[in-house]
Amino acid sequence: xxxLLKTTNLMKKFGDKEVVVNVNMNIKKGEIYGxxxxxxAGKTTIMKMIVNLVKPSSGEIDIFGEKLNNKAYETLKxxxxxxxYPVFYEELxxxxxxxxxxxxxxxxxxxxxDKAMNLVKLKDIDNKVVxxxxxxxxxxxxxARAIITKPEFLILDExxxxxxxxxxxxxxxxLKMLSKEYGITILISSHILAEIEQIADTxxxxxxxxxxxxxxxxxxxELNTEYIEIITVDCIKAAYILENELNVFNFKxxxxxxxxxxxxxxxxxxxxxxxxLNGIEIEGINKKNSSLEDYFLKLLDRxxxxx
Numbered sequence: 001x002x003x004l005l006k007t008t009n010l011m012k013k014f015g016d017k018e019v020v021v022n023v024n025m026n027i028k029k030g031e032i033y034g035x036x037x038x039x040x041a042g043k044t045t046i047m048k049m050i051v052n053l054v055k056p057s058s059g060e061i062d063i064f065g066e067k068l069n070n071k072a073y074e075t076l077k078x079x080x081x082x083x084x085y086p087v088f089y090e091e092l093x094x095x096x097x098x099x100x101x102x103x104x105x106x107x108x109x110x111x112x113x114d115k116a117m118n119l120v121k122l123k124d125i126d127n128k129v130v131x132x133x134x135x136x137x138x139x140x141x142x143x144a145r146a147i148i149t150k151p152e153f154l155i156l157d158e159x160x161x162x163x164x165x166x167x168x169x170x171x172x173x174x175l176k177m178l179s180k181e182y183g184i185t186i187l188i189s190s191h192i193l194a195e196i197e198q199i200a201d202t203x204x205x206x207x208x209x210x211x212x213x214x215x216x217x218x219x220x221x222e223l224n225t226e227y228i229e230i231i232t233v234d235c236i237k238a239a240y241i242l243e244n245e246l247n248v249f250n251f252k253x254x255x256x257x258x259x260x261x262x263x264x265x266x267x268x269x270x271x272x273x274x275x276x277l278n279g280i281e282i283e284g285i286n287k288k289n290s291s292l293e294d295y296f297l298k299l300l301d302r303x304x305x306x307x
Contacts, residue, residue: 003062004029004153004185005050010059012045012209019045021209023059027187027202032179034200034217035189036296042209043189044084047157050187051081063153077105080151082159086142090131094122094141097130098148107149116144121170135162143171147178154178156188160195168192172199197292205299213299220295228261228268230275231284235259238280246274 005027012020020042027033037043048054050061052068061068063075088097098113117123120140133141139162146154156175160168176199178184190196196203197217205213232238235253242248242261248271250263261271272285 002029003027004064005187006062007046007050008060008062010046010049010061011057012042012049012054013057019209020049020056023206023209023211025204025211026214027185029185030179030183031201032175032186032188032199034196034203035187035206036193036196036203037189037206038300039191041206043206044157046206047081047083047155047187047189050155051079051083052076053083077149078151079153079155080146080149081155081157082142082146083155083157085161086138086145088130088138088141091129093126093129094133094144095126097141098145101145102148105149112148112150116148119147119174120144121167136164136167139163140167140171143174147184150182152184154184154186156186158189158191160190160192168195175199193291193293193296203292205296207300217292220292223295225262226287226289228271229284229286229288230259230261230271230282231257232259232275232280232282233257234280237278238275241275241278241280242271245278246271
């Protein structure tokens, strides 16, 4: 299997604090890799190490089959990125910012700016200076800058921050297209798990600086189970009825207002009827599938116990 990126025992310390601990990350060529973890888990630090903005305390990074070092200028030219919040020359227009970036990167395709601007849906704003852009427009411009040189590897740290639902959908479709049609490998972090679920081929979950899981989305979907979710303020009483009157035992109480039933020969109507007849007020009852969010939260729970 050909990996575009491999990290080996990657570590980073700031003072006495270990923020990245023995991370062995493998990203296959051409895939979209969703990078998940709570704030402060180490995602951005790892991304910065990959693009040489931060030096590892120990460990190695291999990109395109070569070890990353201080002289890897040609390697870095093959990468496009947004790390944290995209920064621009605020008094310049979007076109002028992109022209400067192309000059800096030594990239001289005259049609590249129009192509990139069209892809991120930023048209007819050539005379507007960046300081007058909304947050969403700056995010789009950041993505345009990241893709303008046709990189082989795209690193995007929370790229849909500030975008409205239409903008999020457009960027989602753009990333899918870049992966499938252009073969670009994409590493993307996001706190919107439903979006990662829709585009990622593989996810990596990091917590407390440790990579606790790398798994394909296909494997997660195969593990998904159907369940019946009940929303009620009488969870304890409802649980008693489920066990003692309906002989349902495989369920879990969540946040004191939600019960999830994972196995039952009864359907929703039978359960609803029994609970109502016993005076339990039901705010909602629905059949659902477990999601990436469920999987992610379970992993975090397990990792907290280990750490």
